[in-house]
Amino acid sequence: MLTPFMCGYNRGMANADQSTLVRDLLATAGRSYAAEAGIELTDKPAPLYQTMVLSLLLSTRIKASIAVAATHELVRSGLGTARKMRAASWQERVAALGRAHYVRYDESTATALGRGAQLLLDDYGGDPRRLRARAAGEPARVRELLRAFPRIGPVGADIFCREVQSIWPELRxxxxxxxxxxxxxxxxxxxxxxxxxxxxxxxxxxxxxxxxxxxxxxxxxxxxxxxxx
Structure with a gap:
């Protein structure tokens, strides 16, 4: 029979085991997907937009590593803001995705990226911080507004919110x-x-x-x- 002291001891051991596991987890795999894509995530329009692009690419049925590489290639190719993404031709977007081997959905994704950039410019002046302001600190509203963008469905909205909670604490x-x-x-x-x-x-x-x-x-x-x- 466990005494109250023994129960407390077991809980303490469990907590210690969890702490060690979490420490090892973060050491092994604790890099955000934005960081992996080369995005220095700050509360500024360009990195926030790039994280929206990452969220769209990650939400399709394709390997995460390919989606991350495609995001990096789009940014490297000069398409790291909504204005530059909209100004690029459809073929330029397809080519950038292809260079990162994001080929299964490259054509439809290139279209979605162009339409999404246009929507962000029309509704928020190209600045995702205005989306945050419109949501008035409500995580559910942030998700709802994100889902208005082409190809950013529930999964994409979850990815974006997971990533930006580091700088938008109201999402935590x-x-x-x-x-x-x-x-x-x-x-x-x-x-x-x-x-x-x-x-x-x-x-x-x-x-x-x-x-x-x-x-x-x-x-x-x-x-x-x-x-x-």
């Missing part, structure tokens, strides 16, 4: 279904309210990205659990 904690899937595979809490306090608020975007990587790579989940077994 943003741990969506995919991140919670990763938490389940690691034996971590599977509700955001319990999971979020395992890291400081400023690390939530990295934490969410790491959990998503676990959800996408069962081998990574096994390796982390084995090393913390």
């Amino acid at each position: 904690p943003y741990l969506d279904v995919k991140a919670l899937d990763g938490a389940r595979l690691l034996g971590l809490p599977t509700d955001a309210a319990t999971l979020a306090p395992l890291v400081p608020g400023e690390d939530l975007a990295r934490f969410a990205a790491a959990l998503v990587r676990v959800a996408l790579d069962k081998k990574l989940a096994g390796t982390l659990r084995q090393s913390n077994g």
Whole structure:
């Protein structure tokens, strides 16, 4: 029979085990997708727009590494703002996507990128911060406004909010279904309210990205659990 002291001791051991697992998770996979794409995410129009592009590309049925590479190539090619994306020809967008091997959806994606850039310019002057202001601090409203953009559906909106919670604190904690899937595979809490306090608020975007990587790579989940077994 466990005494109250023993129960407290076991809870303490569990918390220590979780802390070690989370530390190892962040060390292994705790890089945001924006950072991986070469986006220095700050609360400015260009990096926020680039994160919108990343969210669109990641939300299709294609490898995350290819979507990240395609975002980097679009920015490297000078299409890192809504104005420059709109000004580029459809063929220029297709070519940039092709150079990053984003070929399965390249033509439809090039069209969506052009239309999305036009919408951002028309409704928000090319500045995603105005979308934030229109949402008035309501995460659900941010998601709703994002979903008005071509090809940014529920998945794309989740990706954007996961990433920008590092600089838009009103979105925290943003741990969506995919991140919670990763938490389940690691034996971590599977509700955001319990999971979020395992890291400081400023690390939530990295934490969410790491959990998503676990959800996408069962081998990574096994390796982390084995090393913390």
